[in-house]
Every structure is written in structure tokens, then in C-alpha cells.
Amino acid sequence: MMDDRLDDQLRDAARDYNEPPETPREEMWAAIQAERAGIKEAETTENDLSVLPIRRFRHFRRFTVRPLAWGAGIAALLALGIGLGRLSVHRPRTTPAPVAVAAVAPRVSSTAYHLATTEHLSQSETFLTLFKASVRGQGDERLASATARQLLATNRLLLDSPAASDTRTRLLLQDLELVLAEIAQLSSQPRSRDLQLITEGMEQGGVLSRLRTAVPAGTSATQGAL
Amino acid sequence: MEERELITRVLAGDPSAERALYDAHVDRVFRLVYRMAGDMDKAQDYTQETFIRAFSRLQSFRGDSALSTWLGSIAISVTLNGLRKVRRRNERELDLDAAAPVGHTVREAEPDLKVRLNQAIDDLPDGYRAVFVMHDVEGYTHEEIATSLGVHPGTSKAQLFRARARLREVLADFAKD
Numbered sequence: 001m002m003d004d005r006l007d008d009q010l011r012d013a014a015r016d017y018n019e020p021p022e023t024p025r026e027e028m029w030a031a032i033q034a035e036r037a038g039i040k041e042a043e044t045t046e047n048d049l050s051v052l053p054i055r056r057f058r059h060f061r062r063f064t065v066r067p068l069a070w071g072a073g074i075a076a077l078l079a080l081g082i083g084l085g086r087l088s089v090h091r092p093r094t095t096p097a098p099v100a101v102a103a104v105a106p107r108v109s110s111t112a113y114h115l116a117t118t119e120h121l122s123q124s125e126t127f128l129t130l131f132k133a134s135v136r137g138q139g140d141e142r143l144a145s146a147t148a149r150q151l152l153a154t155n156r157l158l159l160d161s162p163a164a165s166d167t168r169t170r171l172l173l174q175d176l177e178l179v180l181a182e183i184a185q186l187s188s189q190p191r192s193r194d195l196q197l198i199t200e201g202m203e204q205g206g207v208l209s210r211l212r213t214a215v216p217a218g219t220s221a222t223q224g225a226l
Numbered sequence: 227m228e229e230r231e232l233i234t235r236v237l238a239g240d241p242s243a244e245r246a247l248y249d250a251h252v253d254r255v256f257r258l259v260y261r262m263a264g265d266m267d268k269a270q271d272y273t274q275e276t277f278i279r280a281f282s283r284l285q286s287f288r289g290d291s292a293l294s295t296w297l298g299s300i301a302i303s304v305t306l307n308g309l310r311k312v313r314r315r316n317e318r319e320l321d322l323d324a325a326a327p328v329g330h331t332v333r334e335a336e337p338d339l340k341v342r343l344n345q346a347i348d349d350l351p352d353g354y355r356a357v358f359v360m361h362d363v364e365g366y367t368h369e370e371i372a373t374s375l376g377v378h379p380g381t382s383k384a385q386l387f388r389a390r391a392r393l394r395e396v397l398a399d400f401a402k403d
Contacts, residue, residue: 006394010343010393011362014362016340017344018262018263021260027270031274032274039282160307160311160314177303185376201288205285
């Protein structure tokens with residue numbers, strides 16, 4: 001009786017819990033449009049640089065692509081050479097000013113984040129490649145959900161990190177989160193329809209190919225093997 | 227306009243269809259997000275993020291559930307992730323504040339049921355709170371909640387039962403009055 005009365009009171013009072021004001025439609029729409037325009041612009045710029053290796057593999061016989069590929073290779077070698085040169089130059093020790101210490105800290109954090117992200121993307125790429133092969137070969141996918149859960153936890157940590165500022169990586173991690181969550185939710189006896197939907201989702205979003213593009217060559221054990 | 231047709235037009239890049247989709251769903255998304263976040267700035271941020279993600283992933287929407295449910299699942303995921311991030315930041319700041327404790331001896335008046343209830347709902351674990359807010363406050367069905375949170379409807383029912391039990395426990399002294 002008392003519980004019923006309290007339940008009624010609870011229900012009534014809960015209706016006022018964080019009562020939403022009027023939706024600021026126009027303000028949010030303007031922000032969404034601006035953000036999406038920014039993302040599109042970033043993707044266009046990045047695509048101009050990142051499609052080169054893909055084009056090279058797909059149309060390696062076309063002469064017109066070769067100068068670009070060579071150009072990219074030379075640029076990469078030059079950058080590597082300059083980087084190595086700078087690292088190997090012996091500089092006299094000077095006492096760093098306090099401001100220099102503060103300036104270095106974010107770079108270290110960003111480097112650590114980049115390394116952790118690369119490692120995670122590499123593991124995810126390996127996992128998804130094996131998962132896809134397992135689905136094709138009618139293998140046992142039950143173990144996959146446990147691995148997907150672990151990867152999902154890391155994925156969420158990386159997404160939540162204050163260092164997650166790169167739009168392209170964030171979008172990839174967000175799409176990866178969706179795929180990993182679907183695999184993590186597979187029951188002990190997954191239906192073939194579920195598996196098909198997951199692999200279709202992976203293909204539609206181009207998750208695996210984007211992972212391969214994002215992971216530097218040589219980082220992944222199965223890259224190109226399956 | 228049919229939902230499927232609207233989605234097809236959005237995917238084809240029709241800006242008026244994008245706006246129509248936004249208009250059709252923004253109130254429901256914003257209400258849910260605001261209920262969970264309890265703050266205008268956060269609610270706006272999370273609602274915007276929900277639609278940005280939805281537009282970029284619309285191609286992968288399979289139509290297994292209603293578009294509103296799919297948007298709800300993105301909204302709840304964005305909101306819970308966002309709130310977790312804020313909580314972690316606040317905890318770090320609180321750790322620093324704790325280094326210099328200041329005696330707080332002001333005795334506050336006993337809050338009424340509504341204030342106590344709001345506090346008790348805020349203190350629920352994320353999963354319980356999401357289910358409670360979606361079901362008891364916003365009127366979602368267990369099927370919608372289950373799809374949004376990626377759990378079975380039975381889990382949603384069990385979590386609601388536990389959330390209510392916890393709230394009853396915290397507010398038990400009101401029942402005695």
C-alpha cells in the first residue's frame with residue numbers, strides 16, 4: 001500500500017526530472033551544418049593525399065599515375081631524411097627555459113595517443129579481417145564477441161581521450177565502435193542473417209578498407225594476407 | 227513523406243530532405259538528451275553530435291527498426307559517452323580540490339521529495355538511469371529501449387525494476403510520513 005503510494009509519487013515527481021526547455025532548433029541546425037561542412041572539407045583535403053596508394057594498386061599500369069606516385073615516394077623519402085638528419089645532429093646542451101617544458105608536454109601526450117590509436121586500429125583490422133574470413137568459412141564466431149568487447153573498451157577510451165582531435169580518426173573510431181558493438185552483441189549461436197548484416201555494414205561503411213589506409217604499412221600482421 | 231523515401235533523398239544529397247529529417251526527429255532527440263544531461267549546453271552539443279553522426283552513417287541504417295529508434299540509440303550512446311567524459315574530468319578536478327578541504331558546516335534544510343528524487347535519479351548507475359528516464363519519464367517502450375541500448379527487452383525490464391527499487395529504497399522515509 002505504502003509502496004504503491006510512493007510509486008505514484010515517484011512517477012509524478014519524475015515527470016519534472018530535468019524538464020526540457022523549448023528545442024533550440026535553428027541554433028542547433030546552424031551548428032550541425034557548420035560542423036558537417038568542416039568535416040567534408042577535411043575529408044576532401046585528406047582524400048587528395050590518401051588516395052594515392054590505392055590508385056597505385058588499382059591502376060598500376062596507367063602511366064599518368066606514376067609521376068604522382070613517384071612524387072609521393074620522393075616526398076616521403078625527403079621527409080624521412082630530414083627527420084633522421086634532425087635527430088642525428090648533435091646539439092650542445094642548453095638549459096631549457098621553463099616555458100619549453102610546458103610546450104613539450106602536449107606533444108608527448110599526442111604522440112602517445114597516436115601510438116595507442118595505431119596499435120588499436122592495427123589490432124582491429126586484424127580482428128575484422130579474421131572475423132570476415134571466419135564468416136566466409138563458416139567458422140566459430142562465438143569467440144569473436146569476447147574479443148570485440150575488449151576492443152570496444154579500448155575504442156571508447158580512445159574516443160573519450162582529450163587528444164582525440166583528428167576528425168578523420170574520430171569518424172573511423174566511431175564507425176568502428178558500431179561494428180564492434182554489433183559483434184560484441186552476437187549470441188552464443190549467431191544467426192547467419194546477423195553475420196551477414198555485420199559484414200554488409202562493414203563493407204558499406206568501408207570500415208576495413210579505411211582501417212587499412214589508416215594503419216601504416218607493416219604494422220598489421222595480416223594486412224594483405226587474406 | 228514516407229520515411230524510406232526521405233532517407234533515400236537524404237542519401238542522394240537533398241538538403242531539404244536533410245532538414246525535414248532533422249525537423250521530424252529533433253524534438254524527441256533533444257528531450258531525451260536534455261533529460262539525461264540536465265544542462266542546456268551539453269544537451270545542445272550531444273543533440274548536434276547525434277545528428278552529425280546520423281547523417282554520416284545513414285547509409286548503414288538497415289531499417290530493421292524505426293529511424294527514431296536508431297536515432298535514439300545514437301543519442302543515448304553520444305550522451306552517455308559525453309557524460310562519462312565530463313565525470314572523469316570533474317573527478318580529476320575534485321581530486322585537486324580535496325587537497326584543501328574546507329569545513330562545510332552549513333546545515334541544509336531537508337529537501338522535499340522532488341529534490342531528493344532528482345538527486346536519487348542522478349545517482350543511479352548510467353544503465354539504470356537511461357532505462358528509467360526513457361521508460362518512466364519519456365514513455366519509450368521496452369522494445370525501443372532495448373534496441374537503443376543494444377540489450378534484450380528483458381534486460382531493460384530488469385534494469386527498470388532495479389532502478390525503481392533503488393529509488394524506493396532511497397526515498398523510503400517519505401513513505402513513512
